[in-house]
Amino acid sequence: MRPVLAPTSVADTFSVTVEAFNLAEKYQTPVIILSDQEIAQRKETVDAIDTSQFTLEHRLLPTGAEVGDYQRFRLTESGISPVSHPGMPGCTYLGSGIEHNEHGDPTASGAMHQRMNEKRFKKLEPLKQRRDLFQIEGTDNARYALVSWGSTAGVAREAFQLARARGLDVKLLVPTLVYPVAEQVYQDFFASVRAGLVVELSYQAQLYRILRMFVDVPKGVLPFARSGANPFQPTEVLDKLSELAMAES
Secondary structure, X not given: OOOEEOOOOOOHHHHHHHHHHHHHHHHXXXXXXXXXXXXXXXXXXXXXXXHHHOOOOOOOOOOOHHHXXXXXXXXXXXXXXXXXXXXXXXXXXXXXXXXXXXOOOXXXXXXXXXXXXXXXXXXXXHHHHOHHHEEEEOOOOOOEEEEEOOOHHHHHHHHHHHHHHOOOOEEEEEEOEEEOOOHHHHHHHHOOOOEEEEEEOOOOOHHHHHHHHHOOOOOOEEEEEOOOOOOOOHHHHHHHHHHHHHHHO
């Protein structure tokens, strides 16, 4: 399981990249930045970035008795093991590409394999509680919803404003954290929802499909997805949402 972050604009890519490095350091895992071509090839003027606003995360280092008998993959309560840096006295370890025990030695033990898998998945549980990695607009008890990510999120934001101006009781969710799926964040968001759209430029409606694997998505929330070179227009998202609202009311 690898964290996946998605920027929604050119300026957003800077902060998302900083966050990706922070997550990689904290959770000792590769992090994927899932940008898209529309952002990569866009010409956009952005304000100067104040780098002093960012806090940098540092990896958990071994200390005290951990140095004498260093166990790189020690089973811990948090699932995160202290990791040494190259040249750190008393903290060398073997990093193999196969299953290993706490010292890093290869193992064929099924029990250890099970415990290591539990460790890897457990350590990312706190990440799923990071509500600051989700932008939510609208009232908590709104009846209709829009969900979108990546470059299409900008279209969804404008469609959200248009829908509110039309009198639709709608709310919007834009995830920066695409994976792992933050089940509780989505469950809370969908609690009042009767109909809505997951808007994405994806032939297979990938986010919608992933959400349905982990979350009890209301049956009235449908995918609004397509591929090709033509981006969504805010008005067509508005029209589609209005159709759903009329059918549901």
